[in-house]
Amino acid sequence: MxxxxxxxxxxxxxxxxxxxxxxxxxxxxxxxxxxxxxxxxxxxxxxxxxxxxxxxxxxxxxxxxxxxxxxxxSPVGKLIPHDHRQAINTKRREVLADGISDAAVLIRLEQIRPPHLQSTEWIALQQNKIEHGLEHIASELDEKKWWGGDLFSLADVALGCTLAYLDFRLPELDWQSRHPSLAKFYSKLEERPSFTETAPPII
Ligand SMILES: N[C@@H](CCC(=O)N[C@@H](CS)C(=O)NCC(=O)O)C(=O)O
The missing domain is CATH 3.40.30.10 (Glutaredoxin)
Incomplete structure (x- = not known):
C-alpha cells in the first residue's frame, strides 16, 4: 500500500x-x-x-x-476500542484534536499571505477555536494516563500530532505554559518510537 x-x-x-x-x-x-x-x-x-x-x-x-x-x-495494536460506545467517544476525541489542527493550518495559511491581505480577526477566530479546544481536552485529560483512561488509543495519536503541529507552526501560542497537564501528556508521547520516527522536519 x-x-x-x-x-x-x-x-x-x-x-x-x-x-x-x-x-x-x-x-x-x-x-x-x-x-x-x-x-x-x-x-x-x-x-x-x-x-x-x-x-x-x-x-x-x-x-x-x-x-x-x-x-x-490488523488486530495488532488496536487503537479504536471494540465497544461501540467507547469507539464513538474515541472518534469524537479524534475529531476535536483534528479540528484544532484544522484551525492551526488555517492560521498558517493566513500568515503566509501578503501582510496587507491578512485578517487579524480571522486569525483571532481560529486562535479561539484552538484555545477552547485545548481547554476542553485538558479538562477531560485531568490526571488520566491517556485521554481515554488507561488504554492508549487513536485519540492520543491525534492529540499528539496536533500538539506537535502547534509547536512546529505556531510556537508563539505557547500552549504548554497554559496547559501543564497537556505538556506532561505530550512528553510521555514523545518517548514512543512511532512519534520520534515521524517528527516534522527541522526547518
Ligand atoms: N480532514 C482532512 C484534512 C486534510 C488536510 O487539511 N490536509 C492539508 C494538509 S495539512 C491539505 O492537504 N490541504 C490542501 C488544501 O486544502 O488545498 C484529513 O483528516 O485528512
Missing part, C-alpha cells in the same frame, strides 16, 4: 503513526498539496493529503477514514 502525504501534515503524521503502531508496511510518496506540481487532486477531488492507495486499487481519504480502515485491517 502507498501513503501519499507531505512530511509536515498533522493528518498525514497521524496515519504514519497508526501504521507504525500497527506494524504495517507501506511506501510513502511525498506530495505537497500547495505546490503547482501536486497531482493529489487526481486522487482526492478535495486536493488534500493524506491519501492511501490500496493494493486492490481502492483510494482512501481522509485521514479519519484511513485510520479506521487500518485499525480494522
Amino acid at each position: 502507498k501513503l501519499i502525504t507531505s512530511y509536515t501534515s498533522p493528518f498525514g503524521r497521524k496515519v504514519r503513526i497508526v501504521l507504525a503502531e500497527k506494524r504495517i508496511e507501506y511506501q510513502l510518496i511525498e506530495d505537497n498539496p500547495w505546490s503547482a506540481e501536486s497531482s493529489i487532486s487526481t486522487l482526492n477531488p478535495l486536493g488534500k493529503v493524506p491519501v492511501l492507495l490500496l493494493d486492490d486499487g481502492r483510494t482512501l481519504y481522509d485521514s479519519r477514514v484511513i485510520v479506521d480502515f487500518l485499525d480494522h485491517s
Whole structure:
C-alpha cells in the first residue's frame, strides 16, 4: 500500500503513526498539496493529503477514514476500542484534536499571505477555536494516563500530532505554559518510537 502525504501534515503524521503502531508496511510518496506540481487532486477531488492507495486499487481519504480502515485491517495494536460506545467517544476525541489542527493550518495559511491581505480577526477566530479546544481536552485529560483512561488509543495519536503541529507552526501560542497537564501528556508521547520516527522536519 502507498501513503501519499507531505512530511509536515498533522493528518498525514497521524496515519504514519497508526501504521507504525500497527506494524504495517507501506511506501510513502511525498506530495505537497500547495505546490503547482501536486497531482493529489487526481486522487482526492478535495486536493488534500493524506491519501492511501490500496493494493486492490481502492483510494482512501481522509485521514479519519484511513485510520479506521487500518485499525480494522490488523488486530495488532488496536487503537479504536471494540465497544461501540467507547469507539464513538474515541472518534469524537479524534475529531476535536483534528479540528484544532484544522484551525492551526488555517492560521498558517493566513500568515503566509501578503501582510496587507491578512485578517487579524480571522486569525483571532481560529486562535479561539484552538484555545477552547485545548481547554476542553485538558479538562477531560485531568490526571488520566491517556485521554481515554488507561488504554492508549487513536485519540492520543491525534492529540499528539496536533500538539506537535502547534509547536512546529505556531510556537508563539505557547500552549504548554497554559496547559501543564497537556505538556506532561505530550512528553510521555514523545518517548514512543512511532512519534520520534515521524517528527516534522527541522526547518
Ligand atoms: N480532514 C482532512 C484534512 C486534510 C488536510 O487539511 N490536509 C492539508 C494538509 S495539512 C491539505 O492537504 N490541504 C490542501 C488544501 O486544502 O488545498 C484529513 O483528516 O485528512
